[in-house]
Amino acid sequence: MYVAVKGGERAIDNAHQWLAEERRGDLSIPELTIPQIREQMKLAVNRVMAEGSLYDPDLAALAIKQARGDLIEAVFLIRAYRTTLPRFALSNPVDTGTMAVDRRISATFKDLPGGQVLGPTFDYTHRLLDFALMAEGEAPSGTPPTPINPLERGAPLVPHVTGFLDRDGLIETEPATDTTPPDLTREPLELPADRALRLQAITRGDEGFILSLAYSTQRGYGRTHAFVGELRIGRVAVEVDIPELGFAVEIGEVELTECETVNQFKGSRTEPPQFTRGYGLVFGQSERKAIAMSLVDRSLRWNELGEDFTGAPAQDAEFVLYHCDNIQATGFLEHIKLPHYVDFQAELELVRGLRAEAQAQREAAE
Amino acid sequence: MIEDQTAARKGWMSLLAKAPPDRLAALLPDLPDHALVRSPESGSVMVRGRIGASGGPFNLGEITVTRCSVRMGCGTVGHAWVQGRDKAHARRAAVVDALMQTEAAAGLRASVLHLLAAEADQARATRAAKAAATKVDFFTMVRGEDA
Structure with a gap:
C-alpha cells in the first residue's frame, strides 16, 4: 500500500x-x-x-x-x-480494401492482382551503419521513380489476398456485421472478451510484449502455423456520420498497417478443413506490430475454433489482455519505488518479532 | 437532385477537411463576416476497423478532430469537421461550406476547390508512382536436387 x-x-x-x-x-x-x-x-x-x-x-x-x-x-x-478530449463520434469502419498502398506484399502468392509493392522498407538493407548519415550532408537525392504505365497512376486496385481464397471456400469467411463493438476506453476490460475487444486491446498493447508472445507461438507455445497472406501499409479515409447533416463525410486520413495471416486448420466437428485467419491492424507504419498482432489474435481464437488449450501464454486471454498494456504495467511496476514507509515498517516489525521468537525458542532448547 | 446536392456537399466538405490548413489559408486569407453558431472545439473520433478487413467492427483508436459551425449574414449555415486540432482550419472550412451553398459557389469552386483537388490528386499520384516503382516480381527458383 x-x-x-x-x-x-x-x-x-x-x-x-x-x-x-x-x-x-x-x-x-x-x-x-x-x-x-x-x-x-x-x-x-x-x-x-x-x-x-x-x-x-x-x-x-x-x-x-x-x-x-x-x-x-x-x-x-x-x-x-x-482522456481530456470529448468524444464526438465513432467513425464508420475504415475500408482497407480502398487503401492507397505504399507497401503491399504477400508471402503466400507471388503473382497477385495489384502486385507485390515493397514500399519504403528496411527489408533487403544490409543493416550496416551508414556513416554518411553522420556527416551532416544533403538530403538523399536518389534516382527519380522509374516512369510507369500511366494506367497505373492514382490508386491502383489492390484487392485483399484472403478474398481469393474466400472465393474458393478454402478459408473461413469473415461476414460483415454492424454490431457495436465493446470499447475498453469506456468500460473496464472484462473476460471473456470477444474478438473485437481483444483486437482493441492488442492494437494499443506494447509492441515488445505482443512481439514476444507472437514469437512464442512460432517456437511452439500454441503453434498456429501462420503465413503472412498479406501485409499492406497505406492511407485510408476516415468517414464519420455528421449528426447535424444526416450524412457521412470523409474528415481525414490515417496511415495504417494491416496484416492478414493464413493459418492451417484441420477442421472440426462443424467445419470442413480450411484455412483460418489472424488479423492485425495498427496505426501508422508499424509492420512488426501488425504481424505480431495477427499471430496473437489467431492464437487467442483456439476456443472458437475448437482447438486444444495447451496452456501456452499466447492462448490465455486473461494473461495476454491484462498484461499487454504498457501504461497499466508501468504504472503498477513503478509505483513500488514510491514511499512505502508504513508498509515496510510493518514488515520490519514482523520480521523482528519472528526473529526474537526464533531466538527465544533456540535458547529454551539449549 | 437532393442526392446530387448531398454528394457535392460531401465532396467539398471532405476536400476542405483533408486540405493542408496552411494551403487553405493561403488560398482564402480573408473570410467574409460570419457568426459562430458553434465555436471551433477539439475532441476525438473513435476510428473503427473491421475484423479480418470484412467482418464485424472493432475500435482501433482515436483521432483528434475539430468541428465548427457558422452562419453567414444571409442566414446560410456552414459546418466543418476536420481531422486535427487546428481551430482556424475548422472555421475556414465551415465558412467555405456555407459559401458553397450561395451564389459564391462557382467562384470558390474555381479559385479554391479545383486547386485543392488537383493538388491532392497530384500528391496521391506522386506517392502511387513511388510505390509502383518498388513493384517486384518474385521468381520461384528450382532447387538443385529437384532439377
Missing part, C-alpha cells in the same frame, strides 16, 4: 528543473523541433500513436520530445491527454 507523504516540495521543484535542463542537453546543440521529430523520427511517432491509441503526429512528436525519447513515457502523456 502506498501512503501519502508530505514535504519535499523544494526538492521536487529542483528535480523537475534539472529534468528540463537534461532534456534540453547541451545548449550549443540546436534544439529539436516538433516537425523534425514528426518527419524524421516517424516510426517512433507511429509507435506512440499506436500505443497511445490517438492518431495525431504532432502531439506524438511533442510527447516524444517532452519524454526525452522514452517512448513508454510518451505513450503515457498521450493517454493522459486523450
Whole structure:
C-alpha cells in the first residue's frame, strides 16, 4: 500500500528543473523541433500513436520530445491527454480494401492482382551503419521513380489476398456485421472478451510484449502455423456520420498497417478443413506490430475454433489482455519505488518479532 | 437532385477537411463576416476497423478532430469537421461550406476547390508512382536436387 507523504516540495521543484535542463542537453546543440521529430523520427511517432491509441503526429512528436525519447513515457502523456478530449463520434469502419498502398506484399502468392509493392522498407538493407548519415550532408537525392504505365497512376486496385481464397471456400469467411463493438476506453476490460475487444486491446498493447508472445507461438507455445497472406501499409479515409447533416463525410486520413495471416486448420466437428485467419491492424507504419498482432489474435481464437488449450501464454486471454498494456504495467511496476514507509515498517516489525521468537525458542532448547 | 446536392456537399466538405490548413489559408486569407453558431472545439473520433478487413467492427483508436459551425449574414449555415486540432482550419472550412451553398459557389469552386483537388490528386499520384516503382516480381527458383 502506498501512503501519502508530505514535504519535499523544494526538492521536487529542483528535480523537475534539472529534468528540463537534461532534456534540453547541451545548449550549443540546436534544439529539436516538433516537425523534425514528426518527419524524421516517424516510426517512433507511429509507435506512440499506436500505443497511445490517438492518431495525431504532432502531439506524438511533442510527447516524444517532452519524454526525452522514452517512448513508454510518451505513450503515457498521450493517454493522459486523450482522456481530456470529448468524444464526438465513432467513425464508420475504415475500408482497407480502398487503401492507397505504399507497401503491399504477400508471402503466400507471388503473382497477385495489384502486385507485390515493397514500399519504403528496411527489408533487403544490409543493416550496416551508414556513416554518411553522420556527416551532416544533403538530403538523399536518389534516382527519380522509374516512369510507369500511366494506367497505373492514382490508386491502383489492390484487392485483399484472403478474398481469393474466400472465393474458393478454402478459408473461413469473415461476414460483415454492424454490431457495436465493446470499447475498453469506456468500460473496464472484462473476460471473456470477444474478438473485437481483444483486437482493441492488442492494437494499443506494447509492441515488445505482443512481439514476444507472437514469437512464442512460432517456437511452439500454441503453434498456429501462420503465413503472412498479406501485409499492406497505406492511407485510408476516415468517414464519420455528421449528426447535424444526416450524412457521412470523409474528415481525414490515417496511415495504417494491416496484416492478414493464413493459418492451417484441420477442421472440426462443424467445419470442413480450411484455412483460418489472424488479423492485425495498427496505426501508422508499424509492420512488426501488425504481424505480431495477427499471430496473437489467431492464437487467442483456439476456443472458437475448437482447438486444444495447451496452456501456452499466447492462448490465455486473461494473461495476454491484462498484461499487454504498457501504461497499466508501468504504472503498477513503478509505483513500488514510491514511499512505502508504513508498509515496510510493518514488515520490519514482523520480521523482528519472528526473529526474537526464533531466538527465544533456540535458547529454551539449549 | 437532393442526392446530387448531398454528394457535392460531401465532396467539398471532405476536400476542405483533408486540405493542408496552411494551403487553405493561403488560398482564402480573408473570410467574409460570419457568426459562430458553434465555436471551433477539439475532441476525438473513435476510428473503427473491421475484423479480418470484412467482418464485424472493432475500435482501433482515436483521432483528434475539430468541428465548427457558422452562419453567414444571409442566414446560410456552414459546418466543418476536420481531422486535427487546428481551430482556424475548422472555421475556414465551415465558412467555405456555407459559401458553397450561395451564389459564391462557382467562384470558390474555381479559385479554391479545383486547386485543392488537383493538388491532392497530384500528391496521391506522386506517392502511387513511388510505390509502383518498388513493384517486384518474385521468381520461384528450382532447387538443385529437384532439377
